[in-house]
Amino acid sequence: MSVQPQPRLSGRTTLSPKRLQKCLEQMLTIREFEHLGEREFKNGLIRGYYHSYAGQEAVGVGFLGALDLKRDYIVDHYRDHGHCLLAGIDPHAIFAELFGRSTGVSKGKGGSMHMYSPENHFLGGDGIVGGGLSVATGVGLALSRGGKDGICICFFGDGALDTGTFHESLNLASLWDVPTLFVCVNNFYSMGTSLARHSSLSQLVDRAQGYGIKTEQVDGQDIWAVTEAAERIVKDMRQRHRPYFVEALTYRYQGHGIHDKALNYRSAEEEQKWHDRDPIKLLSRHLIDEKIMSEKQIETLRQQVVHDLEAKLEVAKQDPLPDESELFSDVTL
Amino acid sequence: MHEALNMALREELKRDDKVILLGEEIGAYNGVHYVTRGLFAEFGKERVMDTPISEESFVGVGVGLAIMGMRPVVEMMRMDFSLRAMDQIYNHMAKTRYMSGGRLSVPMVLRGPEGPGPNAGLTAQHGQQLTALFAHCPGLRVCTPSNQHDAKGMLKAAIRSDDPVVFLEPGPLNNKQGDVDDSDYLVPIDKADIKRSGEHATLIGYGASTALALQAARELERDGISAEVVDMRSLRPLDMGPALQSVKKTNRAVVVEYAWQSYGPGAEIVARLMEEGFWDLETPVLRVAGKEVPLPYAANLEEASKPSLNGIVEAVKRTLKGAR
Numbered sequence: 001m002s003v004q005p006q007p008r009l010s011g012r013t014t015l016s017p018k019r020l021q022k023c024l025e026q027m028l029t030i031r032e033f034e035h036l037g038e039r040e041f042k043n044g045l046i047r048g049y050y051h052s053y054a055g056q057e058a059v060g061v062g063f064l065g066a067l068d069l070k071r072d073y074i075v076d077h078y079r080d081h082g083h084c085l086l087a088g089i090d091p092h093a094i095f096a097e098l099f100g101r102s103t104g105v106s107k108g109k110g111g112s113m114h115m116y117s118p119e120n121h122f123l124g125g126d127g128i129v130g131g132g133l134s135v136a137t138g139v140g141l142a143l144s145r146g147g148k149d150g151i152c153i154c155f156f157g158d159g160a161l162d163t164g165t166f167h168e169s170l171n172l173a174s175l176w177d178v179p180t181l182f183v184c185v186n187n188f189y190s191m192g193t194s195l196a197r198h199s200s201l202s203q204l205v206d207r208a209q210g211y212g213i214k215t216e217q218v219d220g221q222d223i224w225a226v227t228e229a230a231e232r233i234v235k236d237m238r239q240r241h242r243p244y245f246v247e248a249l250t251y252r253y254q255g256h257g258i259h260d261k262a263l264n265y266r267s268a269e270e271e272q273k274w275h276d277r278d279p280i281k282l283l284s285r286h287l288i289d290e291k292i293m294s295e296k297q298i299e300t301l302r303q304q305v306v307h308d309l310e311a312k313l314e315v316a317k318q319d320p321l322p323d324e325s326e327l328f329s330d331v332t333l
Numbered sequence: 334m335h336e337a338l339n340m341a342l343r344e345e346l347k348r349d350d351k352v353i354l355l356g357e358e359i360g361a362y363n364g365v366h367y368v369t370r371g372l373f374a375e376f377g378k379e380r381v382m383d384t385p386i387s388e389e390s391f392v393g394v395g396v397g398l399a400i401m402g403m404r405p406v407v408e409m410m411r412m413d414f415s416l417r418a419m420d421q422i423y424n425h426m427a428k429t430r431y432m433s434g435g436r437l438s439v440p441m442v443l444r445g446p447e448g449p450g451p452n453a454g455l456t457a458q459h460g461q462q463l464t465a466l467f468a469h470c471p472g473l474r475v476c477t478p479s480n481q482h483d484a485k486g487m488l489k490a491a492i493r494s495d496d497p498v499v500f501l502e503p504g505p506l507n508n509k510q511g512d513v514d515d516s517d518y519l520v521p522i523d524k525a526d527i528k529r530s531g532e533h534a535t536l537i538g539y540g541a542s543t544a545l546a547l548q549a550a551r552e553l554e555r556d557g558i559s560a561e562v563v564d565m566r567s568l569r570p571l572d573m574g575p576a577l578q579s580v581k582k583t584n585r586a587v588v589v590e591y592a593w594q595s596y597g598p599g600a601e602i603v604a605r606l607m608e609e610g611f612w613d614l615e616t617p618v619l620r621v622a623g624k625e626v627p628l629p630y631a632a633n634l635e636e637a638s639k640p641s642l643n644g645i646v647e648a649v650k651r652t653l654k655g656a657r
Contacts, residue, residue: 105434106434106436107434107435108434109433110432110433114433116429116433116437118400118437123400124429124432124433126425127424128425131421133390134389134390134391134393134394134396134397134421135396135397135400135425137393137394137397138394138400138401139397139401141394141397141398142398142401142403145379152397164389165387165420168389168390169393172384172387172394175385330431330433330434331430331431331471332474
């Protein structure tokens with residue numbers, strides 16, 4: 001079965017060459033970070049689960065690029081490495097967390113799915129599908145009570161729409177005028193179950209109707225489209241102090257986690273269709289066509305990104321494991 | 334007990350504008366169990382927030398408020414309904430501090446009545462005593478008062494705690510009245526307490542079962558038996574100090590609880606007595622617990638399902654005879 005981006009998409013915007021180059025660097029950083037992480041997972045240095053963000057970069061770059069993290073907050077799901085990078089967390093601390101080191105962003109006690117950095121306004125990775133939706137509603141409520149115009153963005157996958165708390169949270173957020181931006185990162189698979197097999201409606205944006213919340217769908221492969229929607233929505237939310245729901249259409253290149261080879265539930269043909277609309281490829285092509293960057297310059301940038309990340313990774317590798325006394329810290333016994 | 338709880342909430346709402354109440358029918362309806370009576374009128378809908386019947390999500394909202402520095406007090410109309418919210422309680426409220434390496438904390442209280450009411454006919458889905466579910470989970474503090482004085486001081490301490498607290502209000506004591514001290518005092522939420530001193534046997538209870546144990550101690554006194562009563566008050570952390578001290582003196586113990594016996598808090602208390610107080614015991618520790626059935630409706634069946642005064646008196650007498 002193949003899935004294609006659906007109609008009813010928002011428009012696009014024009015972005016300055018400088019902004020586009022920054023977007024490219026951010027997307028490359030996420031992509032290469034995930035490649036390195038996948039490598040170390042296979043090397044056995046990363047344990048447990050590893051959910052790669054590769055393929056979905058434009059969603060994070062577009063939405064977090066529209067936020068002001070001095071006043072806004074992020075509540076994330078388990079596919080969180082890319083959003084951590086965009087929140088400004090040092091890649092060293094993210095690698096260290098993945099390696100379970102004391103220098104990790106959660107002191108090595110959380111792992112891939114449980115990154116936290118309050119100083120970056122990043123309030124977690126969450127391992128439970130839909131688990132962050134109500135927490136993000138609470139964060140938004142706290143922001144509105146504080147009389148500030150900050151908003152809380154909450155990322156979750158298409159599978160989260162099948163939980164009861166999705167509908168409860170949208171209802172509460174609307175009822176209480178909570179400025180939480182619910183971003184459904186629809187990569188068309190709830191783990192290994194395709195949208196057609198897990199959703200009663202083919203357009204997820206239709207399942208967010210009924211709560212008096214503005215909703216829309218955006219092409220998550222297209223950085224111009226995501227940025228246009230994100231900036232307009234954030235502006236709207238700061239003025240209206242109301243929640244918003246967005247469905248971003250995108251695709252994950254890896255399986256649900258690295259251990260999942262996605263062999264049984266989707267076709268190579270379908271994967272290829274999405275790779276043809278790869279967000280980095282689309283942006284690179286534009287930069288080359290418009291003579292903003294040459295192919296060689298893009299490749300040089302990519303190599304620089306890899307080089308910098310490798311350096312951080314190597315440091316994290318040498319960092320110490322948490323002291324055994326940490327077993328009993330951060331919890332009341 | 335609701336008067337004491339009401340006073341605690343009012344005082345803390347006044348003291349700290351970060352305190353915010355959430356729950357079903359706590360506001361305009363004025364509180365199903367009177368605990369929030371008058372607070373909506375006094376503090377308004379922004380501080381005393383009525384919620385729809387969405388337990389999982391309004392507990393999650395509490396978690397979100399708490400990590401942002403507010404001090405939410407979330408009411409479960411009955412603790413049975415917390416089963417709907419267990420993902421938020423176990424996976425978020427309890428674990429966020431540890432998972433984040435201490436970068437976030439969740440200063441939130443989840444409170445509500447648990448267990449059967451006083452001859453109330455609450456039945457199987459409204460009168461359960463689910464204490465063990467909460468007490469099992471690291472990351473939570475779990476406490477339960479046995480009288481008005483403790484109820485007020487402990488609830489205030491729970492609201493001021495930087496840890497998430499599950500505050501269990503003993504259903505059988507909800508309508509118990511008594512003078513409440515209107516001074517601003519706190520009672521620790523992690524310390525057991527001797528509620529009555531005695532020589533011959535130790536009765537150990539928590540919440541409503543402490544009150545029942547005290548009644549049993551008075552009965553036993555008529556037969557010339559002097560029973561000491563230990564009120565655990567906190568089930569996580571479990572403060573075994575007073576119970577172990579007491580057993581050194583009495584050499585005999587009976588644990589009383591409304592909860593189902595198997596795998597319950599009483600089982601843990603007995604295990605700790607074995608590990609840490611074995612050499613002070615003359616006879617096996619006995620238990621008087623709720624019968625292991627869903628709470629039945631008919632008055633006689635409900636009564637038979639609860640730990641009885643007579644059952645406690647008999648258990649104490651058995652331990653004095655060697656519990657054979």
